[in-house]
Amino acid sequence: MLTIHGVTRSRASRIIWLCHELDLPFQQVPVIQAYRLADADAADAPLNTRSAEFLALSPAGAVPVIEDEGLVLSESLACTLHLARKHGGPTGPQDYAEDALMGQWSLYGATAIEPDALTIMYLHGRTLSQPDDEALVAEAAERLARPLKVLDDHLATHAYLIGGRFTVADLNMAEITRYAMNHTALMEPFPAIRAWMAACHERPAFQAMWQARLAEPE
Structure with missing residues (x-):
C-alpha cells in the first residue's frame, strides 16, 4: 500500500487529494513540520521533519515523502505526477x-x-x-x-x-x-x-x- 509521510496541513494535501480522486488506498504517517513545534528536538516531540527516523528516509528533511512499492519519492509535484502516470486514468x-x-x-x-x-x-x-x-x-x-x-x-x-x-x-x-x-x-x-x-x-x-x-x- 502507498505510504504518505506528512501531515495533511502540508503539501501532502496534494497527494492525498489525488489519492481520493483515484480511489487509491494509502496509509498516512503524520510527520509534522519542525518549524511548527516549540522544540522539535525534545525527547517527547512528535515525529517531525528533524526526527532521526524521518531523516533516514528523507535527508532533505521536508514533507511530503511517499513510499510506493520500494520507490521512495519526495517533492509533492513529483509524487502527484508519478501517481497520475501510474494510476491516473482520466486524471x-x-x-x-x-x-x-x-x-x-x-x-x-x-x-x-x-x-x-x-x-x-x-x-x-x-x-x-x-x-x-x-x-x-x-x-x-x-x-x-x-x-x-x-x-x-x-x-x-x-x-x-x-x-x-x-x-x-x-x-x-x-x-x-x-x-x-x-x-x-x-x-x-x-x-x-x-x-x-x-x-x-x-x-x-x-x-x-x-x-x-x-x-x-x-
Whole structure:
C-alpha cells in the first residue's frame, strides 16, 4: 500500500487529494513540520521533519515523502505526477504530449506562482502584522499579475488545463493558486481562475482531503 509521510496541513494535501480522486488506498504517517513545534528536538516531540527516523528516509528533511512499492519519492509535484502516470486514468496523461503539458503547467505553477502566493497566504490580512508586511504583499501581488493573467487567459477558453477534463495538472495548479485566493482584490480581475477554482473545490475528492485537513491541529 502507498505510504504518505506528512501531515495533511502540508503539501501532502496534494497527494492525498489525488489519492481520493483515484480511489487509491494509502496509509498516512503524520510527520509534522519542525518549524511548527516549540522544540522539535525534545525527547517527547512528535515525529517531525528533524526526527532521526524521518531523516533516514528523507535527508532533505521536508514533507511530503511517499513510499510506493520500494520507490521512495519526495517533492509533492513529483509524487502527484508519478501517481497520475501510474494510476491516473482520466486524471493522468493519455499520451506523451499530455504528459509534457502536465509537467509544464505544474512547473509553471511552482516557479511563477507559488513563491509569491505563499507570501500572500502568510502575510495578507494578518492580525498582528509587521511594518513591512503590507509592502511585501503588494510586491508579491504585483509579480503575480502576469502569471495569473496567463492562467486566466488559458482558462477563459478551456474548462480545464489539458484535454478538456480535470487532470493532475489542475490539481497541482489549484493547490498552488489556493495560497493567493484570500487576496480578493488580487483575484478580482481573474474570473476564469475563480470559476475554475470553485469547480475544483466542489469535487468530492477535494472535500474529503479538506475535511481531513481541517480536523488536524493548526
